[in-house]
Amino acid sequence: MYELKVITNFSAAHQLKNFQGACENLHGHNWKIEVHVASKKLDETGVVIDFRILKNHVNSVVATMDHKFLNKLEPFSSQNPSSENIARYVAKQLAQLLEGQQINVSRVAAWESETACATYCP
Numbered sequence: 718m719y720e721l722k723v724i725t726n727f728s729a730a731h732q733l734k735n736f737q738g739a740c741e742n743l744h745g746h747n748w749k750i751e752v753h754v755a756s757k758k759l760d761e762t763g764v765v766i767d768f769r770i771l772k773n774h775v776n777s778v779v780a781t782m783d784h785k786f787l788n789k790l791e792p793f794s795s796q797n798p799s800s801e802n803i804a805r806y807v808a809k810q811l812a813q814l815l816e817g818q819q820i821n822v823s824r825v826a827a828w829e830s831e832t833a834c835a836t837y838c839p
Contacts, residue, residue, distance in 0.1 A: 718755055723772050724750065725750050725779050726747060726750065727748050727750065729748065730743060731743075731744070731745070731793070731797075732744065748828060749827075750803075751825065751826040752771075752775050752808075752811060753822070754820050754823060756819050774811055774814045803827040804826060812839065822839055
C-alpha cells in the first residue's frame with residue numbers, strides 16, 4: 718500500500734451550537750488540513766497521483782470554507798462545524814473528486830490549533 722500526504726491551511730469563523738462552553742461563541746481558527754490518500758498500485762509513471770493534482774483537488778475543497786462563517790455553509794447549516802465534521806467534509810468532497818481512480822482517501826486531520834486536531838478515517 719502506498720500513502721501520500723498533503724497539507725494545506727484555511728481560516729474561518731464558526732460557533733458550536735449547544736456546546737456548553739466558550740466555543741459556543743463566535744470565534745475563528747487557522748485550520749491546518751492534513752490529507753492522506755492511499756493506493757495499492759502506482760500509475761504508469763510510478764506514482765499514486767501527481768502531488769500537484771492532489772494539492773489542487775484539496776485546495777479546491779478547502780477554498781469553499783476559507784474566510785467564511787462555516788455555520789452558513791452546507792453541510793454545516795444542519796450540523797456543527799466541529800473539527801471532526803470539517804475533517805469528514807473534506808474527506809467526502811475529495812473522495813468525489815478522486816472517484817474513478819484507484820485512490821482512496823485514507824484519513825483527513827483538521828487541526829484547529831497547534832496542539833489539537835480531529836481525524837476522520839473513511
